[in-house]
Amino acid sequence: MSDIRLVNLTKSYGEGNAVSDVDLAIEEGEFFSLLGPSGCGKSTTLRMIAGFVRPTSGRILIGGDDITALPPERRDIGIVFQNYAIFPHMNVAENIAFGLKLRKLPKAEIARRIEDSLRQVGLSGYETRYQRQLSGGEQQRVALARVLVTEPRILLLDEPLSALDKGLREEMKFWIKDLQKKLKITTIYVTHDQDEALTMSDRIGVMAKSRIVQVGTPQEIYERPKTLFVTSFIGHSNVVDVAVRRVADGMAVVALGGSELASRAGAGLAEGAAAKLVVRPENILIGTALREGDARLPATVVSETYQGAIVRYRLAVGDQEIVAERQNQAHVERFAPGTAVTIGWAPDWSETLLA
Amino acid sequence: MRDEPAVSWPMRAVAILALVILLLPVVIVVLAGLNAGEYLTFPPKGLSLRWVIAFLSSPTFMGAYLYSFVLALVATLISTVLGTLAAVYLSRSRSRAAAILRGFFMLPVVLPGVVLGLALYVFYVTTDIGLARSFPGLLIGHVLVTFPFVIATVTASMVGFDLSLEEAARSLGASPLTAFMKITLRLIAPGISAGAIFAFIVSFGQFETTLFLTVPNHEPLPMAMYISLRYKFEPTAAAAGIFAIALVALSTVVSARLVSLRRVFRA
Numbered sequence A: 001m002s003d004i005r006l007v008n009l010t011k012s013y014g015e016g017n018a019v020s021d022v023d024l025a026i027e028e029g030e031f032f033s034l035l036g037p038s039g040c041g042k043s044t045t046l047r048m049i050a051g052f053v054r055p056t057s058g059r060i061l062i063g064g065d066d067i068t069a070l071p072p073e074r075r076d077i078g079i080v081f082q083n084y085a086i087f088p089h090m091n092v093a094e095n096i097a098f099g100l101k102l103r104k105l106p107k108a109e110i111a112r113r114i115e116d117s118l119r120q121v122g123l124s125g126y127e128t129r130y131q132r133q134l135s136g137g138e139q140q141r142v143a144l145a146r147v148l149v150t151e152p153r154i155l156l157l158d159e160p161l162s163a164l165d166k167g168l169r170e171e172m173k174f175w176i177k178d179l180q181k182k183l184k185i186t187t188i189y190v191t192h193d194q195d196e197a198l199t200m201s202d203r204i205g206v207m208a209k210s211r212i213v214q215v216g217t218p219q220e221i222y223e224r225p226k227t228l229f230v231t232s233f234i235g236h237s238n239v240v241d242v243a244v245r246r247v248a249d250g251m252a253v254v255a256l257g258g259s260e261l262a263s264r265a266g267a268g269l270a271e272g273a274a275a276k277l278v279v280r281p282e283n284i285l286i287g288t289a290l291r292e293g294d295a296r297l298p299a300t301v302v303s304e305t306y307q308g309a310i311v312r313y314r315l316a317v318g319d320q321e322i323v324a325e326r327q328n329q330a331h332v333e334r335f336a337p338g339t340a341v342t343i344g345w346a347p348d349w350s351e352t353l354l355a
Numbered sequence B: 001m002r003d004e005p006a007v008s009w010p011m012r013a014v015a016i017l018a019l020v021i022l023l024l025p026v027v028i029v030v031l032a033g034l035n036a037g038e039y040l041t042f043p044p045k046g047l048s049l050r051w052v053i054a055f056l057s058s059p060t061f062m063g064a065y066l067y068s069f070v071l072a073l074v075a076t077l078i079s080t081v082l083g084t085l086a087a088v089y090l091s092r093s094r095s096r097a098a099a100i101l102r103g104f105f106m107l108p109v110v111l112p113g114v115v116l117g118l119a120l121y122v123f124y125v126t127t128d129i130g131l132a133r134s135f136p137g138l139l140i141g142h143v144l145v146t147f148p149f150v151i152a153t154v155t156a157s158m159v160g161f162d163l164s165l166e167e168a169a170r171s172l173g174a175s176p177l178t179a180f181m182k183i184t185l186r187l188i189a190p191g192i193s194a195g196a197i198f199a200f201i202v203s204f205g206q207f208e209t210t211l212f213l214t215v216p217n218h219e220p221l222p223m224a225m226y227i228s229l230r231y232k233f234e235p236t237a238a239a240a241g242i243f244a245i246a247l248v249a250l251s252t253v254v255s256a257r258l259v260s261l262r263r264v265f266r267a
């Protein structure tokens, strides 16, 4: 078994914590991303799992075994670093053979595995190249091959795409995900890029200021952010001030610009609380696009920006502004600045959170 | 191969001038050693191998030459190992103690050799631990004088060393020692070689500290040359100088070859 349990994992560096009380259960074969802004403690968490950083408190279990006290070389965990860490004095084949030689495998077996793993990462024929003769993407494949050839229980990746240019990043995103799926290896992927996390992960743990603030599938994280931080970190959202009128059955009725609107209610929301209504631009409907049961309110078009695939509207609601994005398709109505319109959204696609 | 960086003409002129000034004493010693006359003079009175042969057939000088060679070799060995370990520790530790230690280790470079020699001599004599005027006592002096050079060169090669290389090795299954030997040590080898060359050259030519620590009747070459010149002003000492220069030059060339050979190997 290679499921991972982090139990109240904490690391403090004198002044304040780098990681606080991280409690996570990652399933066998899962692709789990740690997503968060710079300095939130993602790398420190990963390095504790790899064994390079000793936790101040808490435990790490893999397949039920407590590995908190084991040195890195006895954890059977593979890690790929942001800079790939290809050994510069060894060629590609020697790099890949490094872990195999330490395991004292027979020569023929090592040769066979090097060949297989290079084929797997699409670098057959690269055996005698050195690090400085490889592009960033190739180095990354070598780093992955070097780790995977030893068949570790867990794969850790620390921002492996951040050193690549945009086009290659897109390509490698899917390539890594496919490889992980094929090998069914439990993977923790650290990134500050929401696109990577949303595209590749089975589940995402969003971190902020040394803590995990929300764990969920990409869809849950994107559509049901639990805090304003997650809301603002993942994609773009309208966040507007509202007054809470009633809360019942997980739904809230709030007042905005003289209208009463229904939305999902976040944790701890109560009548009269200061709150923010969160709704994504792509979920805002205008005019005849609105359906039965949608929350509705009057607004004035401030500006219309044509962006090709989408058209972006800035809308005035009372003294606040809301941004709406409409697909630029056949039969979709367009609105000129100054037009008075009715806007709205499905209550289930908006959420009111404590400010 | 990397392209030579462009160097402007004035810079080249200055560099050539500096080189000439630095090499002038070497030229003078070599010519003086090839003197055909009775006394150590410059310019020489004709050229001959007379004094070179005198050096080669002198038991005192040959003995001193060999003694210095062995002393330098052993001192280099010890200070290369100690200096490398110290440099690796110093460049990784962030503690205040490490900063203080670094200064302490480098002290023999700034301390006048005479002061260090005297201090060691007084220490050996007053503690009466059998090191005064003994080979181990002299060796300790030479290690102290040479190992800052190893620390300096190895520290320089550790700058920018990527620790994740060692970590990658660890997570691939290497013990801390294996990771250090197979990764770190291999990558800082040029720095270590450079430090060893420095150590050898410094030890071979060391005079001031040696003055207080020599074993009676076992003078290292610089001492033997000095003593010989005090009694007869013969060019044998200069001939010995030729061989000292040759050894130092040879060790530099050989080591440089070794280091760059490794580079070539990597390419």
Ligand SMILES: Nc1ncnc2c1ncn2[C@@H]1O[C@H](COP(=O)(O)OP(=O)(O)OP(=O)(O)O)[C@@H](O)[C@H]1O
Pocket (backbone or CB within 6 Å): A013, A017, A018, A036, A037, A038, A039, A040, A041, A042, A043, A044, A045, A192
């Ligand atoms: N060795 C250390 N000593 C002191 N503080 C540290 C150390 N390592 C990390 N920190 C601090 O811990 C916090 C978390 O660092 P960490 O590297 O885990 O962040 P991160 O989420 O990986 O950020 P990034 O996206 O920039 O890589 C930071 O504030 C950092 O300054």
Ligand SMILES: [Mg+2]
Pocket (backbone or CB within 6 Å): A042, A043, A044
């Ligand atoms: Mg990081």
